[in-house]
Amino acid sequence: MSALDRVISDLVVANRILAREDVVDAYGHVSLRNPDNPKHFFLSRSVAPELVERGDIVELGLDGEPVREERRALYLERFIHAAIFEARPDIQAVVHAHAEDILPFGIAQATPLRPVIHSGSFIGANVPVWDIADRFGDTNLLVTNMEQGRDLAKSLGQNNVALMRGHGFASAARSLIEVVRISVYLPRNARALLRAKQLGGEIKYLAQGEIDARNRGYSPYSTETWRAWEYWANKAGCSHMLTKPTGAGTAHQGPQKK
């Protein structure tokens, strides 16, 4: 299997995981930058993530348009991915989804969504809320061009996640596994925070030092990270598509060195 085949397989697996974990439904998408050409990225054609197959993956440029002739319909909101890849050279993978549990935090803006559980630490200390109406007035709330995508990317800044008011979220990370992990735990963190607020009293958020300590211990191919990826893929019925990078799941920290 070539490196490119592996990338495509991984992206299919990511689609299936996000669907199985209820992060996406008929809508929502995940993309991966082309490791051989940082000005291109891969994203499925317009189809529900649960149904994505290898042949559905399309290569797009940083303008959000396909790099080869493409007659199939594409996601209307592909500009979210293009604009984030354009603005953030450090980012390798992006998710956009409408997970219901995060929506209240984009609407009731007096309550910020911040990490409250250890697995939620990866969403980052600051989760900005982007409101499309601030610059574009009354729209259908979808990000359908580069101008809107760039405005969202600007709001995301150097953070891992931006909420989109009344719509969903965009998350960005250095690897596909990491962006899936952030996107799976984001709604769980939101649920825990919402329930804690229902119990009343002062909310104890994760401290910056705790978030930093979690980040220091993170490696995309550590045993712990691979364990989650393998589990999710198996649950989503696509463990046969897993491609294990050299050293994945064998070293405590990162790929094994020879």
Ligand SMILES: [Zn+2]
């Ligand atoms: Zn959307």
